[in-house]
Amino acid sequence: MKFLPDQVVARLQTGMQTPDLSGTRYRAIELLGQGGMGAVWLAQDSILQRPVALKVLAAENSSADLASRLMQEAVILARLEHPGIVPVHDAGTLPDGRTFYCMKLVEGKTLDRYALKLPLRERLRLFQRIAEPLAFAHSRGIIHRDLKPANVMVGSFGEVLIMDWGLAKVMATTGAPSPTNPVPRQVVVDLEESSAATQISGGAFSTPKQDPGHVMDATELYPPAKQVSGHVVDATELSPLAKQVSGHEFTRAVQGSLKTGALAPENPTAHGTVLGTPGYMAPEQERGEVNLIDQRTDVFALGSILKHLLQEPPGSQEHESYSRPLRAICAKATSAGMSARYPSVQDLAADVGRYLDGLPVSAYRENIFERMARLVSRNRVAVVLVLAYLFMRLLFILFSRR
Amino acid sequence: MSNKIVLGLVLGGVLGILDGLTAWFTPAVRAGIVGIVFGSMFKGLIAGVLIGIFARKVHSLALGILFGLAVGAFLAWIIAFMQHGYYFQIMLPGAMVGLIVGYATQKYGASSQLQRA
Numbered sequence: 001m002k003f004l005p006d007q008v009v010a011r012l013q014t015g016m017q018t019p020d021l022s023g024t025r026y027r028a029i030e031l032l033g034q035g036g037m038g039a040v041w042l043a044q045d046s047i048l049q050r051p052v053a054l055k056v057l058a059a060e061n062s063s064a065d066l067a068s069r070l071m072q073e074a075v076i077l078a079r080l081e082h083p084g085i086v087p088v089h090d091a092g093t094l095p096d097g098r099t100f101y102c103m104k105l106v107e108g109k110t111l112d113r114y115a116l117k118l119p120l121r122e123r124l125r126l127f128q129r130i131a132e133p134l135a136f137a138h139s140r141g142i143i144h145r146d147l148k149p150a151n152v153m154v155g156s157f158g159e160v161l162i163m164d165w166g167l168a169k170v171m172a173t174t175g176a177p178s179p180t181n182p183v184p185r186q187v188v189v190d191l192e193e194s195s196a197a198t199q200i201s202g203g204a205f206s207t208p209k210q211d212p213g214h215v216m217d218a219t220e221l222y223p224p225a226k227q228v229s230g231h232v233v234d235a236t237e238l239s240p241l242a243k244q245v246s247g248h249e250f251t252r253a254v255q256g257s258l259k260t261g262a263l264a265p266e267n268p269t270a271h272g273t274v275l276g277t278p279g280y281m282a283p284e285q286e287r288g289e290v291n292l293i294d295q296r297t298d299v300f301a302l303g304s305i306l307k308h309l310l311q312e313p314p315g316s317q318e319h320e321s322y323s324r325p326l327r328a329i330c331a332k333a334t335s336a337g338m339s340a341r342y343p344s345v346q347d348l349a350a351d352v353g354r355y356l357d358g359l360p361v362s363a364y365r366e367n368i369f370e371r372m373a374r375l376v377s378r379n380r381v382a383v384v385l386v387l388a389y390l391f392m393r394l395l396f397i398l399f400s401r402r
Numbered sequence: 403m404s405n406k407i408v409l410g411l412v413l414g415g416v417l418g419i420l421d422g423l424t425a426w427f428t429p430a431v432r433a434g435i436v437g438i439v440f441g442s443m444f445k446g447l448i449a450g451v452l453i454g455i456f457a458r459k460v461h462s463l464a465l466g467i468l469f470g471l472a473v474g475a476f477l478a479w480i481i482a483f484m485q486h487g488y489y490f491q492i493m494l495p496g497a498m499v500g501l502i503v504g505y506a507t508q509k510y511g512a513s514s515q516l517q518r519a
Contacts, residue, residue, distance in 0.1 A: 381505065381509075382505065382509070385502045389499070389502060392494065392495065393424050393495065397424065
């Protein structure tokens with residue numbers, strides 16, 4: 001029996017994974033990243049003559065629910081038109097049956113790499129920019145649920161993009177109030193969570209449009225998903241699966257959560273669980289209390305990112321001691337209790353902004369000495385001028401007495 | 403945040419009063435302290451208004467400081483000229499007050515457009 005050389009096996013594997021783009025406008029160039037569920041390919045759009053990124057479901061994972069989830073991610077991204085969120089150009093099914101979507105090719109570095117050598121103030125300003133697209137997503141009722149430095153890209157011109165919305169949760173069909181929909185309705189759709197899925201399939205709410213607190217069928221929110229896959233996850237498709245991740249027992253888990261975290265290999269998110277990334281997951285997310293998840297869950301993750309950004313870069317000469325207000329901001333954002341956190345990412349970013357501007361932050365009550373020090377630090381030139389004036393006056397008085 | 407002109411007026415007036423009060427430490431002029439304080443305050447008010455108006459028109463820290471310095475020094479020169487002496491003792495503090503007001507109005511005072519917004 002003759003074994004094939006490793007290179008040949010690797011080549012065959014690559015060949016199997018390469019999406020069949022025949023008859024499409026795209027031409028695969030190279031594999032950018034690969035995870036358990038799918039892969040992202042650099043491709044050339046032959047019509048518009050530009051490079052794009054194709055996110056394609058892995059051949060072995062082309063089940064209908066996963067295809068539906070990938071499409072859901074595409075639909076969510078398409079709803080979030082914001083400079084800080086990667087735009088989706090196209091979505092559909094390839095000739096080989098695999099679901100894909102096409103998005104802008106983002107060239108840049110992940111946040112952890114980009115921020116490595118930045119001074120503290122620039123890191124904090126960068127942090128503020130991360131909050132903007134997130135706040136926009138929240139205003140559209142979408143919770144990211146997997147924020148971490150590896151999911152934030154900083155482009156060549158310093159533009160910040162939040163990536164990987166594969167775990168995003170739709171909280172509400174808020175959008176902008178319109179004449180036909182003056183008051184946004186609160187809805188919960190979470191295809192990964194078994195209880196929500198039970199409600200979706202149970203048909204317990206027969207008059208959804210009259211009940212502002214009802215749980216909507218995913219197809220109400222995502223008609224394109226239905227058209228593409230004809231599939232809505234229900235409870236019978238979800239199998240309980242508990243997985244130990246970083247010492248936390250996840251009791252609620254579902255089969256087939258589409259996870260693209262493999263593009264960030266340094267912080268992979270475990271496959272097949274109700275998820276986020278340990279260290280960035282809020283306690284309610286770790287406990288699998290999906291009904292509790294709201295924008296404060298992302299506030300927790302954002303607070304964890306802030307903590308990460310405050311870490312001293314390796315080999316750094318500037319030993320900045322992070323002041324108590326900054327530590328207090330981190331502590332408030334990452335409070336175990338949801339009610340103790342900032343109510344929104346805007347509030348968190350605003351507190352960081354206040355710190356940068358030398359203003360008191362809401363998370364920290366300073367004493368009189370700290371207040372004085374902050375005021376002097378903020379108005380250094382004015383203080384120097386007044387001191388110079390007083391010194392001059394003192395000299396005049398001393399000389400006039402001689 | 404106060405208007406730049408109001409800020410200049412208040413700061414010029416207060417610094418003018420303080421400037422005038424320091425004359426008390428000079429025994430030779432102590433008898434006329436009230437007149438000196440009022441004169442100094444008046445000078446400070448005029449300088450403050452002029453510097454405040456300039457700050458509203460010109461948004462430049464460097465130019466604001468220069469203008470404040472010049473106005474403060476010029477008004478102090480007039481006082482010193484009327485006093486027939488003490489040029490250095492009057493002009494240096496006067497110029498410093500102008501400089502401080504020039505800096506403050508550029509840095510802190512809200513422009514009228516911002517206030518309307």
